[in-house]
Amino acid sequence: MHVQSKRIAITGAAGNIAYQAIFRIAAGEFLGSQQPVALNLIDIHPAMPSLGGTAMELEDCAFPLLRDVVLSDDLEVGFAEVDYVFMFGARPRGKGMERSDLLQENGKIFGPQGQAINQVASRDVRVLVIGNPANTNALIAAHHAPDLEPSQFSAMTRLDHERARSQLAMQTGNPVAEVTRMILWGNHSPQMHPDISYCSVAGTPARELVEADWYRDTFIPMIQQRGARVIEARGASSAASAANAAILHMRDWVLGTPANDWTSMSVWSDGTYGVAEDLIFSFPCRCENSAHQIVGDLELDDFGRERLKENEAELLAERDAVRELLS
Numbered sequence: 275m276h277v278q279s280k281r282i283a284i285t286g287a288a289g290n291i292a293y294q295a296i297f298r299i300a301a302g303e304f305l306g307s308q309q310p311v312a313l314n315l316i317d318i319h320p321a322m323p324s325l326g327g328t329a330m331e332l333e334d335c336a337f338p339l340l341r342d343v344v345l346s347d348d349l350e351v352g353f354a355e356v357d358y359v360f361m362f363g364a365r366p367r368g369k370g371m372e373r374s375d376l377l378q379e380n381g382k383i384f385g386p387q388g389q390a391i392n393q394v395a396s397r398d399v400r401v402l403v404i405g406n407p408a409n410t411n412a413l414i415a416a417h418h419a420p421d422l423e424p425s426q427f428s429a430m431t432r433l434d435h436e437r438a439r440s441q442l443a444m445q446t447g448n449p450v451a452e453v454t455r456m457i458l459w460g461n462h463s464p465q466m467h468p469d470i471s472y473c474s475v476a477g478t479p480a481r482e483l484v485e486a487d488w489y490r491d492t493f494i495p496m497i498q499q500r501g502a503r504v505i506e507a508r509g510a511s512s513a514a515s516a517a518n519a520a521i522l523h524m525r526d527w528v529l530g531t532p533a534n535d536w537t538s539m540s541v542w543s544d545g546t547y548g549v550a551e552d553l554i555f556s557f558p559c560r561c562e563n564s565a566h567q568i569v570g571d572l573e574l575d576d577f578g579r580e581r582l583k584e585n586e587a588e589l590l591a592e593r594d595a596v597r598e599l600l601s
């Protein structure tokens with residue numbers, strides 16, 4: 275039986291995270307071993323020679339599932355009829371740059387990209403923004419795609435979710451596969467809130483396995499600062515783990531979350547948990563057939579509610595800083 279290829283766009287394709295993601299996607303780790311794929315690799319003009327090298331390496335891998343590779347610095351070519359988009363491309367924070375400058379500079383990238391996706395991508399496209407500040411970049415892209423649903427855009431908090439699962443597994447001496455129902459709330463920023471209230475470790479509530487002090491004073495700051503610790507150690511930001519999380523996020527979105535679990539995704543807020551609408555906010559989500567649903571019926575304690583409010587306030591301030599870039 276002939277299976278039609280799925281076309282996947284990757285922006286920032288000449289960058290570090292993309293280099294860790296592209297070969298895994300071509301090998302079938304995103305859509306599975308039966309689904310042929312075509313890759314549209316997008317970057318800015320000066321990065322094209324380097325991208326040519328990546329294309330040569332893809333040929334040299336002779337991946338059985340890889341049917342086509344397009345390299346482009348033209349958004350209308352790069353996003354043409356794509357089914358899925360990984361947006362890694364972003365302007366890094368330069369010396370002396372304020373967060374508001376970073377928001378502005380990246381807003382100028384994600385507006386036109388959202389517009390091009392709106393014009394030429396598949397009507398069922400699913401978009402994941404990884405480039406920082408990821409939540410607000412995704413909001414800008416979604417605003418520039420009025421013919422698509424905002425629920426087709428998401429931002430990545432899955433790396434923080436997996437970091438939290440892993441640290442809890444180590445603390446309790448269990449295999450990480452036993453850690454389910456972790457929640458990462460809010461913004462992909464040091465304000466994010468890793469929440470173990472509903473987490474289960476090998477069938478036991480996590481809260482019965484760890485001290486409340488460890489959770490608040492050690493675990494939460496460790497997850498919030500983990501990205502910075504990796505940069506200190508490596509001299510470069512997380513790349514392989516970010517690529518891994520991006521593939522997991524998209525795979526679960528498209529193929530579904532496990533029956534007894536959920537994941538954390540930054541998605542368009544519809545007011546669930548009292549979070550202001552029209553923000554891209556990280557919630558616990560269940561997915562099936564390329565659709566996500568926010569798990570909306572969890573009781574929050576005062577501590578949790580305060581952390582959600584802090585994250586909402588930060589994202590509202592980011593939205594205000596790019597107000598003129600939201601169409």
Ligand SMILES: NC(=O)c1ccc[n+]([C@@H]2O[C@H](COP(=O)([O-])OP(=O)(O)OC[C@H]3O[C@@H](n4cnc5c(N)ncnc54)[C@H](O)[C@@H]3O)[C@@H](O)[C@H]2O)c1
Nearest residue numbers: 286288289290291317318363364383404405406430433516
């Ligand atoms: N959400 C997360 O959990 C998470 C984790 C790690 C890193 N990140 C972010 O991911 C982004 C990428 O990280 P990296 O290490 O790969 O960076 P990198 O600097 O190695 O690569 C970025 C790439 O984007 C390209 N680019 C810049 N402007 C572009 C545009 N307008 N169109 C297309 N491509 C463009 C650059 O040419 C470069 O190839 C950064 O913003 C980083 O902060 C997010």
